[in-house]
Amino acid sequence: MTVAAHDGGLGKDLPIGSRHYRAWVGSSEIYDIMSATQFSLLTFLGLREHHYLLDIGCGSLRAGRLFIPYLLRGRYFGIEPEQWLIEEGIKNHLGQDLVQLRQPTFSNDSNFTLTTFGRKFDYLIAQSIFSHASQSQIVRCLSEAQKVMEPAAIFAANFAEGEQNYTGKEWVYPELVTYTLEHLTALAEEQGLVCTPIEWPRVNKLRWVVFTHPEHARHLPDLSAIDVTRLSYLENELRLCRERLAAVEGHPYVRLGLTIRRFIHRLRSG
Numbered sequence: 001m002t003v004a005a006h007d008g009g010l011g012k013d014l015p016i017g018s019r020h021y022r023a024w025v026g027s028s029e030i031y032d033i034m035s036a037t038q039f040s041l042l043t044f045l046g047l048r049e050h051h052y053l054l055d056i057g058c059g060s061l062r063a064g065r066l067f068i069p070y071l072l073r074g075r076y077f078g079i080e081p082e083q084w085l086i087e088e089g090i091k092n093h094l095g096q097d098l099v100q101l102r103q104p105t106f107s108n109d110s111n112f113t114l115t116t117f118g119r120k121f122d123y124l125i126a127q128s129i130f131s132h133a134s135q136s137q138i139v140r141c142l143s144e145a146q147k148v149m150e151p152a153a154i155f156a157a158n159f160a161e162g163e164q165n166y167t168g169k170e171w172v173y174p175e176l177v178t179y180t181l182e183h184l185t186a187l188a189e190e191q192g193l194v195c196t197p198i199e200w201p202r203v204n205k206l207r208w209v210v211f212t213h214p215e216h217a218r219h220l221p222d223l224s225a226i227d228v229t230r231l232s233y234l235e236n237e238l239r240l241c242r243e244r245l246a247a248v249e250g251h252p253y254v255r256l257g258l259t260i261r262r263f264i265h266r267l268r269s270g
């Protein structure tokens, strides 16, 4: 795939799914934002540097490029069937020195064998995985997750919410497959996990949920407090107020009044 040189090889002109380390995993236009939103979400949910993190379908380390430097040595684990993506991610984001320092662990397993690392995790993330996975893949992932989640672990994942549940047997890419929240919740319950929706920004239109062990579900931070709609409402109000203020200040009488006030102020201050 030819990559336009004018964007520094960032692949911004390439269609999603092109064989380029950014375009393969989604829109290159928002590659950086998808790094940031995953990092912000998990740190908001309490991720600390000593925690163990499993990045399911870690791709070209779009999130790993922030998590790997943040976490202590040996705390980041990634599963990704496409080895070339991991290599490109290391080459473009980290470099061998940082890999030596932080020693992330990778697996190319393609059957969601999360137990392959032989350890448990405090946090798990699956960004844009259930939006392409079949039900049997989701069930396999959740069943494996249940085995490797520490008692208080948080597993954040997003999915394409829709009215239909995808019934095909295959991974679909780059097109999306949809599920209802109720169905995803039921699949999680079958695997002994609780699925809680969270109001985290849907940068790529996918809805975020967190999976926990049942006994930990009630210890989650208050996720309903992230009222993004309210924030954008306030931002809009602020913009309208600024426009109104500019219009008032631009009125000839007001401009005259302001000039007189400045003149008086200068006279008074000598």
Ligand SMILES: C[S@@+](CC[C@H](N)C(=O)[O-])C[C@H]1O[C@@H](n2cnc3c(N)ncnc32)[C@H](O)[C@@H]1O
Pocket (backbone or CB within 6 Å): 024, 025, 026, 034, 056, 057, 058, 059, 060, 061, 062, 063, 079, 080, 081, 082, 085, 109, 110, 111, 112, 126, 127, 128, 129, 171
């Ligand atoms: C839309 S990309 C998202 C990548 C990454 N999570 C991110 O946010 O950049 C989906 C990723 O899932 C990977 N993938 C496909 N089948 C998989 C499987 N069975 N297990 C784990 N990852 C898989 C793809 O190779 C691709 O890197």
